[in-house]
Amino acid sequence: MIDNDLRMSGSDSPGEPAAHVGFLLIPDFAMLPYVSVIEPLRAANRLSGRTLYRWSHVSIDGEPTPASNGVxxxxxxxxxxDEHFDYVFVCAGGNPTLFKHPATFAWxxxxxxRGVKIGGVSGGPYILARASLLAGYRFTIHWEHAPAIVEEYPDLDLRxxxxxxxxxRLTSGGGTAPLDMMHAIIAREHGTDLAMAVSEWFLQTHVREGTGSQRMPLRERLxxxxxxLLRVISRMExxxxxxxxxxxxxxxxxxxxRHLERLFRQHLGCSLGEHYLALRLDRARELVRQSSxxxxxxxxxxGFASASHFSRSYRARFGQAPRTERLHETTAKRH
Structure with missing residues (x-):
């Protein structure tokens, strides 16, 4: 969602300087969310016939930064x-919990x-939380990182x-969610007509509201x-x-x-207990991979009473102990 008091950094006055947007690229950042922020800026410039936005890239060491796809x-x-920015978007992916760089947080x-609008996309909001920049703000993050950030920062207002x-503060989930966020921002700064033109430029036939869900409804997902049965599974999740x-x-x-057990067997091919255990272990795997x-x-x-019971169940489902999987994940990311 978007507040009514979002301050404008651009202007329709021809003499007004372009808003300078910075992209802080964290190694292993997700490419699609990054593109979904920068491309609407390019389109806004082209479709308006004016330079409304300009952009620069920042890394922790000034060197080229690899995305998760290797680019x-x-x-x-x-x-x-000390470069002046109107916006800075933090782009992150992979496992942002592994990023610990005090100089970045301080900057x-x-x-x-200084009053710069600070944004985060995909895993970027995790970096903002680490920098103590989300206290007192609503924010969102890619659903994959949500369990970890809830465990580490339970007092933050995650949506x-x-x-x-x-x-x-401007935050969005991953994928193409930033396209919808940029539509809202461009509309507030330069009018609905330009924002709609930008969305049509990218064949975005339906602009989603910020309050929309990041994940498919259970009916479609399952x-x-x-x-x-859907009510029960929702309660379990x-x-x-x-x-x-x-x-x-x-x-x-x-x-x-007894009837509920029959429903699970009929529609999901497993017992109620087996499905619930699988849900809990899948959540655990997210935390193994995405948290410290x-x-x-x-x-x-x-929901496990002991680490030993958890580890046995985890190994039975995923073929390796949680500590082993975490070691493999960490080693792979370092290489």
Whole structure:
């Protein structure tokens, strides 16, 4: 969603300088969300016939930065530059919990004190949280990183939306969600007509509201249309840390426990308990890959009473212990 008090950095006055947008590229950043921010700026310039925006790239050392797909982006500045920016978007992907660079966090805080609008896309909001720039703000992040950021920063106001613009903080999930965010920003700065033209330029026939969900509805994701069963699965997904009893789930479905078990077998090919365990282990795997929590902390966050029970269950589902998978993930990212 977008606030009504978003300040304008551009202007329709021909003599007004272009808004300078900085892209802070964190190694292993996700390419698609980055492109979904920068391309609307280019289109706005072309379709308006004026230079409304200009942009520069920043890296932690001033060297080219690799995206997660291996493409390297040349950078213009290094972290700490005194260059004037109106916006700075932090682009990150991979596992942003591994990024620990005090100079970057300090520079972002300095920019915020200067009144620069600070944004983050995909995993970028995690970097903003590490820099202590999200306290008191609504924000969102790619759903893959959401469990980890909730565990590390439980007091922050995370929304499971496509994008959030709260005063001078602009955050969006991954994929093409930034296209929708940039539509809203361009509309506020330079009018709805230009924003619509930009969206049509990219064949964006439907501009999504910021409050839209990042993930497909359960009905589409699982390919089932049984309403009581969908209610139960939704409740299960919302209750990973403190699993709900089978009796309570039957009450949610308004059927007997025996009938609910039959529904799981019929529609999902497994028992209620097997599906619930799989949900909890899938969430655990996200935390193993996307957080720095200990194995015991992950076990407790996913409803397991002990690290040993968790590790056995994890190995049975994924073929390796959580510590082993984390070691492989960390080693792969370093290479």
């Amino acid at each position: 390297q982006i040349q950078t213009d500045f290094r972290v700490g530059t 972002l805080r300095q920019l915020a004190r 499971r939306s496509l994008y959030e613009v709260d005063r001078d 390919g089932i249309a049984h309403a009581p 919302q209750s990973v840390e403190k699993p709900v009893s089978r009796g309570e789930l039957a009450r949610v479905a308004k059927v007997s426990l 929590l200990s194995v015991l902390e992950i076990a407790l966050a996913c």
